[in-house]
Amino acid sequence: MQNLESIMRFISECEKLKTTYRYGVKNDGQKESTAEHSWRLVLMVLLIWEEIWININLFKAVKIAIVHDLAEVVTWDIDAHNTYKDKELKKQKEKDELRAMNYLKNIIWWELWEEVFNCWQEYEDWATKEALFVKALDKIETLNQFCDAWIDMFDELEFIALYADKHIKKVPELKPILGITKKNLKNEYIKWWKDWKDEWDKN
Numbered sequence: 001m002q003n004l005e006s007i008m009r010f011i012s013e014c015e016k017l018k019t020t021y022r023y024g025v026k027n028d029g030q031k032e033s034t035a036e037h038s039w040r041l042v043l044m045v046l047l048i049w050e051e052i053w054i055n056i057n058l059f060k061a062v063k064i065a066i067v068h069d070l071a072e073v074v075t076w077d078i079d080a081h082n083t084y085k086d087k088e089l090k091k092q093k094e095k096d097e098l099r100a101m102n103y104l105k106n107i108i109w110w111e112l113w114e115e116v117f118n119c120w121q122e123y124e125d126w127a128t129k130e131a132l133f134v135k136a137l138d139k140i141e142t143l144n145q146f147c148d149a150w151i152d153m154f155d156e157l158e159f160i161a162l163y164a165d166k167h168i169k170k171v172p173e174l175k176p177i178l179g180i181t182k183k184n185l186k187n188e189y190i191k192w193w194k195d196w197k198d199e200w201d202k203n
Helices: 002-019 034-052 058-067 080-085 087-104 110-125 129-148 157-161 165-169 172-191
Strands: 021-025 031-033
Touching (some): 002 034, 021 129, 034 129, 058 110, 080 087, 087 110, 129 165, 165 172
C-alpha cells in the first residue's frame, strides 16, 4: 500500500507536465505542453518501430520516451534554440535537470525510481540504441509540430531545417521518416515565402 501511495504522489507531481509549455503551438494556436509532446513521441515510437522493424527493445524505447522530459516537472521547458546559441545555458540546463531528477526521486521508492532515472539518463547520454532511436524521433516530432502549426522564425530557418540531421545519422533506419518530414517542412517554407536551400534536402 505504501508503494502505491508513493506512485500516486509521483503521478500527481508529474501532472505539472500538462502545464509546462513548450516553444511550439498547436494548430488551434494554443501553446503545446510537454505532456502533449511526450504523448505524440510515444505514439511515433510505437508506430514507426512497427513499420521499420529496427532491432531495439520496444518496451524500453517506450519507457525512455515517456520519461525523457520528466525533469521539466521542476525546470519547465527551455527552448532548444536558446541552448544551441548559448553553450553556458546548455550546461546550466543539464545541471538543473539533474537536480530536478534528484528532487523527484524523493517522492517514489528507490527500486522504481532507479528504473525511471536510468531510462532518463540513457536518453541524456545517448547511451543505447533505444535512446538514440527515441532522441531522433523526438527531433522529428518537433519538426512535425512546426509543420502542423507553423511558427514564424524568420532568422532561424537553417536551424529548423537541419534540426534532426545529426541525430538521424546515428539511426539511419529513420532516414525515410526524415525525408518525409523535410518534404513537408519545405512545403511550409514555400507556403510562407521562406527560402529553402537545396543542401537542406540532404540527410
